[in-house]
Amino acid sequence: MQEEFEVAIVGAGPAGISAAYTLAGRGIKTIVLERGEYPGSKNISGGVLYGHDLAEIIPDFTQRGCPVERNIVESRLWYLSRDGGYSAAFRDQLFYDRMPPNAFTVGRARFDRWFAEQAGEKGALVVCSTVVTDLLRDGDNRVIGVRTDRIDGDVRARVVLLADGINSALAAKTGFRPEPKPHHVALAVKDVVELPEEMINERFNVETGHGVTIEIIGGITGGMDGIAVIYTNKNSLSLCIGANLSDFMENRVRPYEMLEGFKNHPMVLPLIKGGKSKEYMAHWIAEGGYDAIPRLCGDGYLIAGDSGMLFNALHREGSNMAMTSGRFAAEAIMEALEKGDLSRNGLAGYVSRLQGSYITDDLKKYRRFNTFRLRHHELFTTLPELGGFAAREMLTIDGISKKKKQKAIWKKVKKDISLCRIFRLLWDGIRSVK
Amino acid sequence: MTVKIEDKLFLDRFRVDQEPHIRIADNTMCMEKCEDQPCLYFCPANVYRLEKDRIVVAYEGCLECGSCRIGCPHLNIEWRFPTGGYGISHRFG
Ligand SMILES: Cc1cc2nc3c(=O)[nH]c(=O)nc-3n(C[C@H](O)[C@H](O)[C@H](O)COP(=O)(O)OP(=O)(O)OC[C@H]3O[C@@H](n4cnc5c(N)ncnc54)[C@H](O)[C@@H]3O)c2cc1C
Ligand code: SF4
Ligand code: SF4
Numbered sequence: 001m002q003e004e005f006e007v008a009i010v011g012a013g014p015a016g017i018s019a020a021y022t023l024a025g026r027g028i029k030t031i032v033l034e035r036g037e038y039p040g041s042k043n044i045s046g047g048v049l050y051g052h053d054l055a056e057i058i059p060d061f062t063q064r065g066c067p068v069e070r071n072i073v074e075s076r077l078w079y080l081s082r083d084g085g086y087s088a089a090f091r092d093q094l095f096y097d098r099m100p101p102n103a104f105t106v107g108r109a110r111f112d113r114w115f116a117e118q119a120g121e122k123g124a125l126v127v128c129s130t131v132v133t134d135l136l137r138d139g140d141n142r143v144i145g146v147r148t149d150r151i152d153g154d155v156r157a158r159v160v161l162l163a164d165g166i167n168s169a170l171a172a173k174t175g176f177r178p179e180p181k182p183h184h185v186a187l188a189v190k191d192v193v194e195l196p197e198e199m200i201n202e203r204f205n206v207e208t209g210h211g212v213t214i215e216i217i218g219g220i221t222g223g224m225d226g227i228a229v230i231y232t233n234k235n236s237l238s239l240c241i242g243a244n245l246s247d248f249m250e251n252r253v254r255p256y257e258m259l260e261g262f263k264n265h266p267m268v269l270p271l272i273k274g275g276k277s278k279e280y281m282a283h284w285i286a287e288g289g290y291d292a293i294p295r296l297c298g299d300g301y302l303i304a305g306d307s308g309m310l311f312n313a314l315h316r317e318g319s320n321m322a323m324t325s326g327r328f329a330a331e332a333i334m335e336a337l338e339k340g341d342l343s344r345n346g347l348a349g350y351v352s353r354l355q356g357s358y359i360t361d362d363l364k365k366y367r368r369f370n371t372f373r374l375r376h377h378e379l380f381t382t383l384p385e386l387g388g389f390a391a392r393e394m395l396t397i398d399g400i401s402k403k404k405k406q407k408a409i410w411k412k413v414k415k416d417i418s419l420c421r422i423f424r425l426l427w428d429g430i431r432s433v434k
Numbered sequence: 435m436t437v438k439i440e441d442k443l444f445l446d447r448f449r450v451d452q453e454p455h456i457r458i459a460d461n462t463m464c465m466e467k468c469e470d471q472p473c474l475y476f477c478p479a480n481v482y483r484l485e486k487d488r489i490v491v492a493y494e495g496c497l498e499c500g501s502c503r504i505g506c507p508h509l510n511i512e513w514r515f516p517t518g519g520y521g522i523s524h525r526f527g
Contacts, residue, residue: 036523041522041524044524045527108527109524109525109527110526128519130519131517131518133514149518169500169503169513169515172503233526245476245505248475248505252470252475253475253476254478255476256437256442259437277442277445278445279524281446281497282497282501283499284499
């Protein structure tokens with residue numbers, strides 16, 4: 001391509017589009033390159049987005065046709081054993097009609113496409129079906145554009161924003177950030193199960209337009225460090241389950257068989273019964289945490305979103321960090337363009353913005369959380385089974401005294417897991433999130 | 435409770451690139467040095483299949499998660515994205 005741009009952005013996900021929207025809105029000549037046939041065609045998430053971070057970019061997004069599936073009014077947590085489990089839920093009327101909505105579900109294929117159209121209306125050029133295969137550099141190793149897989153495919157730009165997600169084939173090739181280690185990512189698979197809107201309302205006890213999220217851990221991931229979720233869409237449910245890739249490598253578990261087992265769990269089956277599977281997908285989740293964040297800017301480039309490991313695994317917040325880091329990157333780029341300094345120094349406003357925000361604060365706070373889970377596999381093996389056993393014993397009415405039952409439970413606890421281990425678990429657990 | 439991967443992949447929309455985007459660099463490595471052959475299990479699309487004396491790659495059904503690229507303990511897999519616009523296209527996402 002002969003034309004030169006001020007900014008080239010790799011990837012039309014939430015991070016890339018947020019940056020493009022912000023830049024184009026200020027009249028800066030911006031191109032976004034996306035490898036999928038349309039924005040969102042390669043992307044998945046559980047599907048929860050956060051109104052606050054999106055409204056910082058498009059304040060009136062609900063009026064502008066944002067494809068919201070359901071506004072989340074209730075969050076459930078499940079801790080499951082093989083045959084049953086514990087459930088806790090929180091609902092608040094405050095979430096019912098809040099504007100902008102606090103959290104809402106989307107299908108990423110529709111959302112990302114809509115979001116990219118908004119950036120397009122502001123003047124950003126979004127080019128799909130184009131893989132960025134390399135970065136162009138000058139003699140001083142400054143990034144000065146990108147190489148694509150199109151004929152005549154070099155695109156020159158004064159600065160490049162890498163918003164190419166966690167699975168970055170560019171990372172390995174160019175070394176701008178290291179490839180993740182298998183324990184830095186979770187491999188997740190997802191089924192979309194279609195059900196009539198009314199039936200979802202009834203099964204989840206909500207009204208039209210309102211929805212529920214369920215976050216699940218325990219014995220459903222075959223003893224691996226993992227998580228599952230069920231989120232409500234308008235007339236479908238998103239079911240995801242994933243586990244750390246290093247655990248997958250050791251355990252010889254097939255992801256789609258694990259998903260099938262999850263769908264047949266006695267707590268899950270009644271929710272999806274009669275539903276029709278519509279789509280099956282797989283994606284990584286960025287779980288490296290604070291200590292795996294690479295250098296986020298250099299001469300002529302910046303990294304935003306998942307590509308920079310900006311993901312809060314405990315609260316499943318990634319899309320919000322992607323949007324806000326994309327916006328911060330855009331603001332720092334505008335500053336740097338004004339100064340005429342696109343070196344690492346000139347772009348450092350990006351890093352200071354991140355450091356002054358919830359993103360760095362939260363990632364720092366939970367920096368030990370991933371290691372905690374990897375070190376305490378009993379969270380996914382012994383503990384949920386013991387929890388299930390204890391509750392089952394106490395709730396089964398069979399003529400045995402409660403005292404005797406307590407004794408039996410205690411005996412089993414001591415047999416299956418040492419007290420020292422439980423103490424260690426609590427200690428490490430509190431430290432990892434404090 | 436059996437699930438066939440073919441039935442799951444059947445739900446997806448693929449535009450297959452003529453040129454494979456995944457290649458095993460050295461199949462002897464797979465058969466002689468790789469005891470666990472983890473790619474046969476963790477791949478969510480069951481792209482890797484063991485035949486008599488080699489591992490074959492059914493790249494057409496790849497979900498593009500990237501796991502085999504870093505999960506092969508011998509880094510024996512050459513992996514790139516399918517050509518722009520090819521591969522899987524999510525309809526819901
Ligand atoms: C199963 C699952 C559930 C999740 N649930 C939630 C949730 O409920 N809430 C939440 O906030 N977060 C969730 N996340 C995380 C969230 O999806 C990510 O944090 C978010 O998508 C990151 O946005 P991004 O723009 O950085 O990257 P992505 O959304 O991954 O976008 C990257 C884009 O770059 C493109 N691309 C990559 N390489 C190239 C290249 N070389 N050339 C051209 N284009 C390229 C890709 O096609 C893609 O469109 C979930 C993730 C998964 C996998
Ligand atoms: S894991 Fe790698 S080396 Fe082992 S069988 Fe698979 S491709 Fe071959
Ligand atoms: S990228 Fe994922 S789906 Fe594709 S072959 Fe590798 S492991 Fe399988």
